[in-house]
Amino acid sequence: MAGIYLHIPFCKGKCAYCDFYSVGNIKLKKDFVKTICKEIELQKEYLRSEPIQTIYFGGGTPSLLSVQELEEIINRIIKYFNVEKNNEITVEANPDDLTKEYLNGIKEVGVNRLSIGIQSFNNNDLLRMKRKHSVRQAIRSVRYAQEQGFKNISIDLIYGLPDLSLQKWEENIEQALNLNVQHISAYHLTIEPKTLFYKYYRNNSFVPPSEDESLDQLKKLIEKTEQKGFLHYEISNFAKDGFLSLHNTNYWMGVKYLGLGPSAHSYNLTSRQWNIQNLRGYIDEIFKGKIPFEEENLSPNEKFNDYLITSLRTMWGINTKKIEHEHGINFKTHFEEKSDNFLKANFLSKSGNNYKLTKKGMFISDHIILSFLND
Ligand SMILES: C[S@@+](CC[C@H](N)C(=O)[O-])C[C@H]1O[C@@H](n2cnc3c(N)ncnc32)[C@H](O)[C@@H]1O
Ligand code: SF4
Structure with missing residues (x-):
């Protein structure tokens, strides 16, 4: 899909x-x-x-x-x-x-x-x-x-x-x-x-x-x-x-997508790429049979950060089993450690392996997401 x-x-x-x-x-x-x-x-x-x-x-x-x-x-x-x-x-x-x-x-x-x-x-x-x-x-x-x-x-x-x-x-x-x-x-x-x-x-x-x-x-x-x-x-x-x-x-679920046209981004689970932001340049290059894009292979940290950024804003939230399975046990531990204070302060709620922003948490979602990011 x-x-x-x-x-x-x-x-x-x-x-x-x-x-x-x-x-x-x-x-x-x-x-x-x-x-x-x-x-x-x-x-x-x-x-x-x-x-x-x-x-x-x-x-x-x-x-x-x-x-x-x-x-x-x-x-x-x-x-x-x-x-x-x-x-x-x-x-x-x-x-x-x-x-x-x-x-x-x-x-x-x-x-x-x-x-x-x-x-x-x-x-x-x-x-x-x-x-x-x-x-x-x-x-x-x-x-x-x-x-x-x-x-x-x-x-x-x-x-x-x-x-x-x-x-x-x-x-x-x-x-x-x-x-x-x-x-x-x-x-x-x-x-x-x-x-x-x-x-x-x-x-x-x-x-x-x-x-x-x-x-x-x-x-x-x-x-x-x-x-x-x-x-x-x-x-x-x-x-x-x-x-x-x-x-x-x-x-938000991390499904692959292809972006077409100037400035459009694509993602195929392992790398991200984006076309140049220049209409004339885009037209000229494609005319020559070349797609004018830049590409970045995603490091394990970037993949984990992407998952956090896209999932935590949704009603489905984050799943630590999924983190362990797709990113490794270290990322899971990192997430669990960082989530403690947010759970205590009722910015996050937890049900089984699932973590979601509470209403209170939604109001400071950017701050919460930033503090989870791995660098
Ligand atoms: C890519 S824009 C294009 C939509 C369409 N051209 C239009 O103007 O209705 C998609 C939406 O992003 C939102 N948007 C764009 N820039 C924004 C900004 N700086 N802050 C908040 N919302 C923004 C607007 O609501 C806009 O409808
Ligand atoms: S500048 Fe264009 S894309 Fe952006 S909001 Fe206005 S009409 Fe939409």
């Missing part, structure tokens, strides 16, 4: 918080589609004919691809890989791209899951984030998708924004829940270097919330989504029963 991720590196403009790789015009879109189709063929051996359960178009803005372009790419994957019948094909989409016709088209070519980047239900916050859509468009895009028969819709929200009062955040959550979507990803704002928000932050025109305010926002999110029957299955992810993101869950 494995997954395929495709990075679509185009955006209409850069959002103020975002550092994902993308370019601000679509001049090279046709060339890019040809190129990624070629890369699919060049990489056909990477997953060694494992059944492909999930295909994920991320970005950038995959909804800038036309229906025909998406179809061409999906068909190419089906031609060269062993795609399971019962697959999950996700497209990350921006609300302003989602017309009824487009939604109907992408559904027809096999897309069965949408991840719509709404970010906020407040027009002032959307403007400040430099989003290209209004709240009305965002709500309408979800409605259109539902009308066109999409039964697996996720929306993205961001909290921890400056001036986001708890009341305003609560209104955001309520609005999200009113839309009857199956999945919500809510991310705390990270102020990434090279973004506009970073510039504001550096010249003090942007004051992030205090730690306590951020925690209150996360608590509110957990409380409200729980009341509506959502399963909190990863720190930033909430799903109705049966609608967990299979692609991301596999990723």
